[in-house]
Amino acid sequence: MLSNYEVYHLLTELKEKRKESVKNKHSTGQQNLNTIVYETLKYLSKTPCARQSPETVKEFLTSMIPHKLTKAEKLQLLNHRPQTAVEIQLMVEESEERLTEEQIDELIQKVTNILPGDPEQDAAPEDAEMDASTDQ
DSSP, X not given: OOOHHHHHHHXXXXXXXXXXXXXXXXXXXXXXXXXXXXHHHHHHTTSXXXXXXXXHHHHHHHHTGGGTOOHHHHHHHHHHOOOSHHHHHHHSTTHHHHOOHHHHHHHHHHHHHHSOOOHHHHHHHHHHHHHHHHHO
16 A cells, blocks of 8 residues: 555656656557646645655654554555544544544644644634634
């Protein structure tokens, strides 16, 4: 399994290599591949994985060791960057039995502290407050 960060990084490298070698760009298979690479990068560039690094991924995975999560659960947490207990419950199987409320809060803290957020989402609450203050 690959994380969104790994896919984003691999496709970015592939795109750069393909820019250097422009030959065979007009075949149908190449056009389809170019479209898939473009659309995937366009989507992933709008997600937090675009701001992750190998160091943050390693730090995150190391911090998850005490929680005894499966690889798939860690991958979901890494890819989706949950910020609420409900999101954790959707990603961690049988979380009610396996995790206490304190452990869920700790997971949320680790996710928000270690993994870079989406700048658009992080700015949204401030924008809403500014709009509310200008309305008054």
